[in-house]
Amino acid sequence: MPFALLDRWVSPVPDPRKVAWIGAQDYAHRGLHGSGVPENSRAAFAKAIAQGHGIELDVQRSSDGQAVVFHDDALDRLTAEAGPVVRRSAAQLGAIALGGTAETIPTLRQVLAQIAGQVPVLIEVKSDRHARIAALCLSVRRVLEGYTGQHAVMSFDPRVARWYWRNSPHTVRGLIVSEGEDRALPGKLRRRLSLWHARPDFLAYDVRDLPSSFAAAQRRRGLPVATWTVREAEHDERAEAYADAAIFETGGAENAPFRSGAQA
Template identity: 85%
Template sequence: MPFALLDRWRAPAPDPRKVAWIGAQDYAHRGLHGSGVPENSRAAFARAIAAGNGIELDVQRSGDGQPVIFHDDTLDRLTSESGPTERRSAAQLGTITLSGTAETIPTLRQVLAQVGGKVPVLIEIKSDRKVRIAALCLAVRRVLEGYTGNHAVMSFDPRVSRWYWRHSPHTVRGLIVSEGEDRALPGKIRRRLSLWHARPDFLAYDVRDLPSRFAAAQRGRGLPVATWTVREPEHDERAAAYADAAIFEIREGDA
C-alpha cells in the first residue's frame, strides 16, 4: 500500500485518452526486417506500414546534432564502416549502406515523412551516461514539432522521460524496463526510483520478465504496458496475458 500511494504521487497515471492508442496494435521491432531488409531501414518501415503494424525504431544523435535512425553507437555491426556513429554527420551517415544492401541510414525526419501518420511510432532514444540528454531530447522534439501521427518517445534512461515531462508534456513518454537478474530488493528499489524520476505515461517491458508484479501494478493503475522483444510462441502468450501491445520480430519462416 505505501508503494501504491507513492507511485500515484511521484508518477501519476496518464489521462487514458492520451495513451489509448498504445494498445490498439502491435509494433514491428526496428521495422519488419529480415533477409535482405535491414533493421531500422526505410524498406523495413515500408513493410510494416503495408502490414498495418506500428513501428518501433531507434534514434542516435549524429555528429551535427540530428536524430538519425540507427541502433548501435558504433557502425561496425550493421555497415562496412567502423567507429562511433556520433563522429559522422547526418549527411555522411546517409551515404553509408546497411548490411550489404542499397538501404542507407535515414534521419528521423525522413522516416516520419515516410510514415506520415499511417501507423503509430515508438521512438527509442538511445542513451548512456556520457550522452547530453537535453541536447538529444531537444533534437528529437524539434523534429516531432508539427507531426500529427500517433507517436511516443521511450528510453531505458529515466532522464529522457523526465526531460519530456518537463519540456514537452504533451509528448507521450515511456520507460523501458528489463529486470534481468536484478530482481532482489536493490533491483526493486532501483526500478521504483527510475519510475518516480521518469514519470512515464507507459512502460515497455522485457517479455522475459513477464509476469511481473511491478509491471502488473503499474498497468493496473493505468500505465499501458508494451512488451519486447516478442519472437517465440511462448512470448506471444505472455504478451497476450500480461501486456497491452507486443513489440515483435518476425520469426524465420513466418514472413
C-alpha cells in the same frame, strides 16, 4: 500500500485518452526486417506499413545535431564502416550502406515523412547513462514538432522521459524496463526510483520478465505496458496475458505472431 501511494503521488498516471492508442496494435521491432531488409531501414518500415503494423525504431544523434535512425552507437555491426555514429554528420551517415544493401541510414525526419501518420511509431532514444541527454532529446523534439501521427518516445534512461515531461509534456513518453538478474530488493528499489524520476505515460517491459508484479501494479493503476521483444509462441502468450501491446520480430517471416484482439 506505501509504494502504491507514492506511485500515485510521484508518478501519476496519464489521461487514458492520451495513451489509449498504445495498446491498439502491435509494433514491428526496428521495422519488418530480415534477409535482404536491414533493421531500422526505410525498406523495413515500408513492409510494416504495408501490413498495418505499428513501428518501433531507434535514434542516435549525428555530429551535426540531427536525430538519425540507427540502433547501435557504433557503425561496426550493421555497416562496412567503423567508429561512433556521433562522429559522422547526418549527410555522411546517409551515404553509408546498411548490411550490404542499397538501404542507407535515414534521419528521423525522413522516416516520419515516410510513415506520415499511417501507423503509430515508438521512438527509442538511445542514451548512455553517463552522457548528457538534452541535446539528443531536443534533436528528436524538433523533428516531432508538427508531426500529427500517433507517436511516443521511450528510453531505458529515466532522464529521457523526465526531459520530455518537463520540456514537451504533450509528447507520450515511456520507460523501458528489463529486470534481468536484478530482482532482489535493491533492484526493486532501483526500478521504483526510475519510475518516480521518469514519470512515464507507459512502460515497455522485457517479455522475459513477465509476469512481473511491478509491471502488473503499474498496469492496474493505468500505465499501458508494451512488451519486447516477442519472437516466439511463448513470448506471444505472455504478451497476451500480461501486456497491452507486443513489440515483435519475425526474422523476415511474412506473418507476425499476434496477440488475440490486436489490430493488424
